[in-house]
Amino acid sequence: MKLAFLGLGAMGQAVAANLLKAGHQVSAWNRTATAGDALAAQGARIAANPADACADADVLFSMFADDPSLRAVLIESGLLATLREPLVHVNLATISVVLADELAALHAATGVAYLSAPVVGRPHVAAAAALQILAAGPAAALDRVQPLLDVIGKKTWRLGDRASQANVMKLAVNFMLVSAIETMGEAAALVDAHGVSPSTLIELVSSSIFPGPVYQGYGSNIAEQRYEPAGFKARLGLKDVRLILAAAESESVPLPIASLVRDSLLDALAHGDGDKDWSVLAQGALRRAGRVPG
C-alpha cells in the first residue's frame, strides 16, 4: 500500500521502518528534515511537505509529540480540508481526548476515516514490532488498516467506535505508569531512611510481585539515581498528566493520585529536573524527606 507518515521522532522512525520492511511504499515527512535520513536509506521517500506526503496515499499515519504540533500540521495548515476518501488517517500519538473528538468530527465532515491508535511501548519495543496498539474509531476503517497494524505491533486492542476512547485508554495506562514511578520513589525514601538500600527494594519487587518493564526499567533508574539520558522527560510527563487530568475533569472524575503526581512533577521542574527522565520523581521524594540535598 501507499502510506504517508508524518512525524519522525524515535517512535515514528521505528514504526515507519517496519512498514517499509513489510514492503509498503512510505512517503515520510518531518518538521526537521534530517530526522528522515535513516528512513530514506531504508527506502522511504522523503516528502517536501505534509501535503506532498499525503498525495496518492491510501493510509496516513501521524505521530507528533503533542497536540499543538498535530494541530498545526493537520488543521491550521489547511491539510485536513484537502484530504479525500478513501484515505484512512491513523493517528499513533498520545493526544488529548478533546483533540481526538475534534479530529473525529473534522474528518467526518470530509469523509476521511479517522482512527486513534496510540501505542504502548518504547522505541526498542516499536523496533521489535511488539507494540500494544490501542485502537478506536469506525470499525470498517479499522478492518482496512488492520494488516498494517499487525506489521507494527504485537496486538491491537479494539476499544470502541469513538476514536477518543483509545486516547482515554492510553492516558489511563500512562497514569498507572507515572503512579508506579512516584510510588517507587516514596518507597525508596522510606527504606533509605531506615538504612535499607533502595536498590534492594527494587530488585526484590521487580523479581517477585512486580515483574515487567516498568518496575524494572524505571526502578533501575531510581536504584542508581541515574536520570539522564531521559527515556521520557519529566516535562513531557507533566504534559501527559495534564491530558490525564483534563480527560478526567471532562467527565467529573476525581483522580487524586494524578493530582498528587502533578504536584511532584512541578516540584521536579522547580528544581531544574524538567529535562531529566520522569523517574526523577524519586529524587523529589528523597529530597522532601531530607535524604538528598535540595
Next chain:
Amino acid sequence: MKLAFLGLGAMGQAVAANLLKAGHQVSAWNRTATAGDALAAQGARIAANPADACADADVLFSMFADDPSLRAVLIESGLLATLREPLVHVNLATISVVLADELAALHAATGVAYLSAPVVGRPHVAAAAALQILAAGPAAALDRVQPLLDVIGKKTWRLGDRASQANVMKLAVNFMLVSAIETMGEAAALVDAHGVSPSTLIELVSSSIFPGPVYQGYGSNIAEQRYEPAGFKARLGLKDVRLILAAAESESVPLPIASLVRDSLLDALAHGDGDKDWSVLAQGALRRAGRVPG
C-alpha cells in the same frame, strides 16, 4: 530440628506444613485450638499453651495477625523472659518497626537471637514454598535457620543486622501494593466514565507492561467488581497503612501516596466495606466519580 510454631492463620498453617514435610518436629499452638487440626493430621504436636510449645525447641517461629496479639502472647504473658539460648526466634509476621526494635532489645537481654523474617506471598504461595522471605537480624542466627527458611520460601533476602529493617522492607512492599490497587481503581473510574470497560484496561496492562500477581489478581477483582470473599480485608489494609505511615514518620519521611490511600481506606470503612477485600478501594474511586451509587 525441634520447632515451635505460634500462630496458625492461613499463612502459618501453610508454612508449618512445609516444615513438617521436611521432616522437622513441630510443636504448634494457636489461640483458637481448632486451627491446629489439619496440622495435627500432618504430624504436628498441638501444644497446650505457648510455653509448652517452646519447651525444648531449637527454633521458635511466630506468625500473629498484628502487634497486639504478638505482644500479648510473647511479652505480656511473661513467655519471652523464660526463653533461653540457643533458641532462635524467627518472627514471620508483618509487625511495626517500633515493635521489632523493642523485640530485638528484649531478646538481646535474654540472649535469645531475634530475627524478623516477614514474607511476601499469599497462602497459596506459602503452600507452594515459594515465598519471598525478607530477613534481618544477627547474621549468625540467620545462618543457623537458613536451611529452615529454604524449606518454606523460594528466596531469602538478607536486609541487615537490625531486625526491623526487614519489617521496613515488608511495609514498603505493602505500600507499593496498595498504591497499585488505588491507582487501578482511579484508572478504572477514568475509562469507565468514557465508556471503556475497566476490564479491558486491566486485561491490557496485566498482559503487557504490568504483568504479575498484583495487577492480575487485584485487577480481576476490580474488573469484576467482586470484593468478597476477601483475600486481605480493607480493615487490615488500613492497619498496614498505619504501620507504613508510622515507620515513615519516625524518620520524618513524607509519603503522600500512603496518606491518600489511608483516606481512601477510611472512605471504604465509612461505607461499610471494611471486611471486603482491600481492592474495594476501586469502588470508592468509582463512587466519588458518581459511577456507582453511594
Next chain:
Amino acid sequence: MKLAFLGLGAMGQAVAANLLKAGHQVSAWNRTATAGDALAAQGARIAANPADACADADVLFSMFADDPSLRAVLIESGLLATLREPLVHVNLATISVVLADELAALHAATGVAYLSAPVVGRPHVAAAAALQILAAGPAAALDRVQPLLDVIGKKTWRLGDRASQANVMKLAVNFMLVSAIETMGEAAALVDAHGVSPSTLIELVSSSIFPGPVYQGYGSNIAEQRYEPAGFKARLGLKDVRLILAAAESESVPLPIASLVRDSLLDALAHGDGDKDWSVLAQGALRRAGRVPG
C-alpha cells in the same frame, strides 16, 4: 467622565451603579440586554453593541464571567483593534494570568493602556462601594483612573506594573477562600462523627479566632447544610481552581491544597451539585465519611 461598561452581571451592575451615582456618564452593554434595565433606570445609556458602548469613552470597564466571554467580545470580535489612545481599559474580572498577559501585549500594540483590577467582595459589598480592588498595570494609567476606583471600592492595592500580577493576587485570594471552605467541611465531618454539631463549631470559630465574612458566610451554609441559592456556584469554583492551578503551573509551583480541592469539586459535580454554592464541598466531606447518603 465618559465611561463604557461591558458585562452586567450582579457584580457589574453594582459597580456601574456607583459610577453613575458619582456623576459619570455610563454607556453599558451586556450580551443579554435585559440585564441593563435597572441600570438604564438609574441613568445609564444602553449601547447597541460593545463598539457603540466604547465610542467616545475615556475609560472602558469590563467585567465578564470568564475568559472565553471576554475573549469573544474584546478580541475575536475585532473590537480591541479599533480602540485608540487615550482610552484606558480597566478589566475588573477574575481572568487567567495567561489571558491577562496576552491582553497586556495586545493593548500595548494599540497604545491603549490595559489595567487588570479584579475585586474582592460579593455583590452586596460592591453595592456598598466597599470592594478591595487589586490593581496592576502601567502606573500612569492607574493614576488616571484612581478617582474612579475610589468611587467603587474601599481600597486599591497597587500590585505591580505587569497587569497579570493583579490577577495572580486575586487567584491567591480565591485559593485561600476555597481552602477555608474545604477545611470547614472536613472539620464539620470530624465533629459530626463524634456527636458534636457542626453549627457549634462554626459559631465558635467565627466568633473567635476566625472572624470575618468567609467563615461566617460559608460557615453558616455548612452549619445549615443549605447550598441553594448559590452565592457562587461549584461549577464556577472549579473554573477558578483551574485558573489557580494554571497560574501555579506556569511558574512550577506545586499547590497540593488546590489540587485536593479540585478533586473535591469534581466529586461535587459528579454528584449533581455543580449549580449549588461551592460551600457544598462540605457535603462531599460528610458523604465520604458516610455521614450523609451518597
Next chain:
Amino acid sequence: MKLAFLGLGAMGQAVAANLLKAGHQVSAWNRTATAGDALAAQGARIAANPADACADADVLFSMFADDPSLRAVLIESGLLATLREPLVHVNLATISVVLADELAALHAATGVAYLSAPVVGRPHVAAAAALQILAAGPAAALDRVQPLLDVIGKKTWRLGDRASQANVMKLAVNFMLVSAIETMGEAAALVDAHGVSPSTLIELVSSSIFPGPVYQGYGSNIAEQRYEPAGFKARLGLKDVRLILAAAESESVPLPIASLVRDSLLDALAHGDGDKDWSVLAQGALRRAGRVPG
C-alpha cells in the same frame, strides 16, 4: 475554693495566676519546680508532688503538654486511684480523644467527676482571661466549676456530656488553624513566583476577608519569613495533627487536608525545622516551588 493546679507551662501559669487573682487558694505543682517561682510570688503554694497538691482540693486543674505526661502523673503514678468525691477534675490540655474517654471511665470508677476543658487562645490571651473554653462532661460538675471557668476565660462552650467531645472540638479548631497556615504558605509561593510580595497578600487578606489573629499572627511570620522564636513548634504541631487524624480515624472520617498537612510537617522536620514555629510550613511550600534553597 481550694484548687490544685498541675502543669505550669506558659499557658498553665497564666491561667493559675488568674485563679489566684480571683481569691482562690492554689496549690501548684510542676515537674520542673522552677516553673512555679513566679506563681509562688503571686501567692500560690508550691506542692512537693502531685498528691500533695491535690490534698484537700475542691477542684483539680491539669494542663500538661501531651498525653504521656498526663498519663504518667495522673494514672501511672497511682494518683488517680487516690482521688475522692467531691473533687472535680478539669483538664485544660489538648489531649487525644482516646485518652479523654479513658480518663472519663477511670474517673467514673472513683466517683470523681472528670471534665475536658481545652482552651482556644495563646498565653497572652490566657493572661487576659479571654480564652474560649471548650467544655464537656457531666453537667452538674460543669455547673460547679463554671464560676472558676468564668475567671479564666471569656466564654465557656458546653459541648456535651461526653468529656471527649470537647477534645474533638479543640482538635477540629487546631485542624482549621494549621490548614490556614499551610494554605497561606502555598498562596505565598504562588504570588512570590509571579513577582508579587507575599507580605502584600497577607496584608490584603488579613485586613479584609480574613481578619483575626490566625491570618494576622501566623501571616506576619510568613510575610517576614521569621519562624523563631516559636509560638508553637512544628514538632508539637505534628503531634496535634496526629491526634486529629486519630480522632478522625476512630470514626472512619477521611481528612485529606490533615493528611496533606502531616506530610508538610514531616517535610519541615526532615529539613531541621521541628523546633521552629509551625508557620514554617510556608517555608516548605516555597522550597518545593524552588523559591528558597533546600
